[in-house]
Amino acid sequence: MEIQPRNGGRIDLGIGRPDLALLPFKELREAAERYFSLGDVTCLQYAPLAGAPSLRESLADFLTRHYQSRVTPEHLFLTAGASHGLDLVSGQVAKPGGTVLVEAPTYFLAFKVFHSRNLRVVSVPTDSEGLDVVALENLLEVERPVFLYTIPTHHNPMGATLSIERRVKLIELANKYEFFIVADEVYQLLNYFGQAPPRLAAFDHNRVISLGSFSKILSPGVRLGWIETAPELFSKLGQCGVLQSGGGVSPFTSAMIESALALGLQDTYLERVRNVYGQRCAHMTQVLDSVLPSSVNFVHPTGGFFVWLELPESVDSNLLLAEAHDANIGFRPGTLFSPDREFKNFLRLCFAYYNEAELEWACEQLGRLLTRYL
Ligand SMILES: Cc1ncc(COP(=O)(O)O)c(C=O)c1O
Numbered sequence: 001m002e003i004q005p006r007n008g009g010r011i012d013l014g015i016g017r018p019d020l021a022l023l024p025f026k027e028l029r030e031a032a033e034r035y036f037s038l039g040d041v042t043c044l045q046y047a048p049l050a051g052a053p054s055l056r057e058s059l060a061d062f063l064t065r066h067y068q069s070r071v072t073p074e075h076l077f078l079t080a081g082a083s084h085g086l087d088l089v090s091g092q093v094a095k096p097g098g099t100v101l102v103e104a105p106t107y108f109l110a111f112k113v114f115h116s117r118n119l120r121v122v123s124v125p126t127d128s129e130g131l132d133v134v135a136l137e138n139l140l141e142v143e144r145p146v147f148l149y150t151i152p153t154h155h156n157p158m159g160a161t162l163s164i165e166r167r168v169k170l171i172e173l174a175n176k177y178e179f180f181i182v183a184d185e186v187y188q189l190l191n192y193f194g195q196a197p198p199r200l201a202a203f204d205h206n207r208v209i210s211l212g213s214f215s216k217i218l219s220p221g222v223r224l225g226w227i228e229t230a231p232e233l234f235s236k237l238g239q240c241g242v243l244q245s246g247g248g249v250s251p252f253t254s255a256m257i258e259s260a261l262a263l264g265l266q267d268t269y270l271e272r273v274r275n276v277y278g279q280r281c282a283h284m285t286q287v288l289d290s291v292l293p294s295s296v297n298f299v300h301p302t303g304g305f306f307v308w309l310e311l312p313e314s315v316d317s318n319l320l321l322a323e324a325h326d327a328n329i330g331f332r333p334g335t336l337f338s339p340d341r342e343f344k345n346f347l348r349l350c351f352a353y354y355n356e357a358e359l360e361w362a363c364e365q366l367g368r369l370l371t372r373y374l
Pocket residue numbers: 016080081082083084107151156184186212213214215220224225
């Protein structure tokens with residue numbers, strides 16, 4: 001298909017963000033108009049450490065409906081997004097020099113958070129179903145982590161979702177070896193095909209610190225998310241100096257989102273992006289199935305943003321990237337997702353940022369490139 005790459009530049013399938021054209025400008029304007037018509041000034045004041053109580057209430061209601069499992073406001077601590085939640089836990093629950101376990105591969109920017117908090121990062125193997133709990137159990141014979149960081153549903157970059165059996169085993173190990181599970185569940189509500197297993201916090205509130213975010217279900221620019229965990233942990237989280245000085249995060253934005261929730265705009269927006277991303281996911285994987293050489297493998301994702309391609313062992317996707325740029329396309333090389341620079345013969349593609357025609361064009365280019373290269 002002949003299309004003009006957006007802005008005349010390349011189509012970078014490595015970009016892991018929502019499409020600007022889909023972001024909820026209209027919805028947030030409506031939410032703000034409603035809020036200002038109410039004449040309530042509380043959002044212009046400092047908020048309690050765990051965040052605006054009324055948003056925690058309406059968020060608990062929203063999550064209960066969408067997770068189809070009860071969430072209470074007492075278990076929600078508002079954050080400025082999942083990244084902030086991760087930093088808060090890394091700074092308040094762990095101590096410098098402490099060990100954290102991560103999946104190999106994992107979300108690459110999580111390393112930056114762990115390193116800036118002087119934590120020691122140790123990788124745990126995965127397979128096509130996510131975290132390898134048997135390998136984890138073996139590792140726990142020698143390592144004493146403060147927490148394990150995992151992306152259990154629609155993993156970034158792998159797209160994998162951890163089965164219920166593995167979730168149960170993981171909780172059992174966390175209880176036996178006494179570590180926290182920091183579950184990054186930002187893609188939990190972006191399920192397109194079939195049903196995702198319940199979020200990890202539904203299995204155990206005492207061991208699981210679940211990170212959620214409005215970034216993927218509404219807008220990254222609002223910088224608002226939440227931690228769902230046992231309220232006993234809140235005093236630890238609230239010892240963070242920034243929160244003590246500035247109060248709970250973003251009361252003003254919280255009020256706009258609370259208003260969007262009250263108007264049902266978050267519900268309808270979530271349904272809309274789920275449909276659009278689901279169609280993009282199905283289209284991209286269908287095109288990849290038809291254009292990729294048979295030596296390239298991938299697992300079809302059922303949600304989230306990403307497809308993780310496995311190339312033959314001999315290929316280095318970092319070297320392939322220069323040729324991809326010549327063909328006006330891009331991707332994220334696999335080594336980015338490992339502190340030990342493993343996964344050199346893997347690459348990550350995202351289907352959320354571009355429309356179907358752009359995805360099709362870029363995947364066809366990639367197919368041609370790989371057919372030539374391999
Ligand atoms: C697994 C994962 N965690 C966290 C984030 C960042 O989330 P937030 O914008 O809420 O900080 C991303 C964004 O790409 C992500 O993929």
